[in-house]
Amino acid sequence: MKKQKNEKNKLKKLKAKRIIYNVVISLVIIVFSILLKIVPDGLMVYTGRYGTGNEEENAFINKVMGPNAEDNYKLYFYWYNVVHESGHGLMMFNGNKKQTYAENEMLVNKFAVAYWRRFGEEEKIIKLEQIVDYALSQLNNPAKNGQSIVEWFNENYENQMKNQSFNDYGYFQFASVKEALESDKSLEDIVYEMTDKRVTITDKLLTYNSIDEESSTQVIMDASDNYREWGLNYPEHDMIVHNYINQPNNHYSTTLKNVYDAIMPKVIVILIIQMAIVNFIYYKKIKKLSQGV
Ligand SMILES: [Zn+2]
Numbered sequence: 001m002k003k004q005k006n007e008k009n010k011l012k013k014l015k016a017k018r019i020i021y022n023v024v025i026s027l028v029i030i031v032f033s034i035l036l037k038i039v040p041d042g043l044m045v046y047t048g049r050y051g052t053g054n055e056e057e058n059a060f061i062n063k064v065m066g067p068n069a070e071d072n073y074k075l076y077f078y079w080y081n082v083v084h085e086s087g088h089g090l091m092m093f094n095g096n097k098k099q100t101y102a103e104n105e106m107l108v109n110k111f112a113v114a115y116w117r118r119f120g121e122e123e124k125i126i127k128l129e130q131i132v133d134y135a136l137s138q139l140n141n142p143a144k145n146g147q148s149i150v151e152w153f154n155e156n157y158e159n160q161m162k163n164q165s166f167n168d169y170g171y172f173q174f175a176s177v178k179e180a181l182e183s184d185k186s187l188e189d190i191v192y193e194m195t196d197k198r199v200t201i202t203d204k205l206l207t208y209n210s211i212d213e214e215s216s217t218q219v220i221m222d223a224s225d226n227y228r229e230w231g232l233n234y235p236e237h238d239m240i241v242h243n244y245i246n247q248p249n250n251h252y253s254t255t256l257k258n259v260y261d262a263i264m265p266k267v268i269v270i271l272i273i274q275m276a277i278v279n280f281i282y283y284k285k286i287k288k289l290s291q292g293v
Contacts, residue, residue, distance in 0.1 A: 014289065018286070041239070041257045045082065045085045049248060058248065061248050064134075064138050071211075072127075082216045087112055091104070101157060113181055114186065118187050149179075152172070166249065199230035221237050221240065
């Protein structure tokens with residue numbers, strides 16, 4: 001009799017536990033889904049660290065960046081390219097028009113060059129031109145028969161995304177910056193091309209004592225202050241994350257929402273599978289106990 005009462009209690013507890021478990025996991029899924037809809041979006045910028053690639057990657061970078069490879073790399077990626085990446089953000093947060101990957105890169109390079117011509121120190125811009133010229137002299141142009149580099153990339157997009165060749169992608173990106181350096185479009189016109197918005201820009205000089213990981217993050221934050229000052233949509237400092245990665249060939253940006261959208265469905269599927277397994281175990285245990293009672 002006592003044993004039966006005990007088992008009845010156990011059964012009650014088990015059933016209660018199952019309900020609590022299901023409610024908690026369901027709540028986690030619901031709260032996460034709601035939070036993702038209401039939290040403000042942010043920007044993630046990834047910058048590859050100099051000298052942290054494998055042998056082949058480091059050798060490629062040293063060849064392309066020439067003598068003083070480390071300083072040149074830092075000027076190009078920690079100073080110039082972070083504005084290029086923030087420019088992608090500007091398009092993402094202000095209605096990105098449908099353009100091809102190569103056209104987007106061209107536009108963002110024109111933007112970053114015009115930005116630094118307006119706000120940067122002259123000697124850094126001259127150095128940037130030298131770096132780009134040297135890099136192009138070390139690479140082979142993959143485009144043939146008078147094709148422009150953007151036309152070439154448009155035609156070879158799939159292949160480039162699948163098996164990116166250091167030479168071909170490097171040539172494409174540096175040739176795009178070279179074309180941007182030769183363009184005399186104003187910063188206002190390029191911003192209009194990127195966002196469909198007419199902005200008023202005040203001149204200022206942004207100087208940085210050194211070019212390092214800290215200052216490159218500052219470059220992004222200062223740029224974000226400028227964009228908001230021009231009246232454009234852009235995340236506040238606390239919603240901008242600048243990550244350094246040990247992949248010197250990898251430099252890109254994305255929105256926080258894109259990251260969530262990529263991760264969340266997987267997390268939800270895992271939670272649902274886990275729920276199914278746990279419920280099955282409960283079912284078995286409860287059935288066994290019920291038979292005993
Ligand atoms: Zn880009």
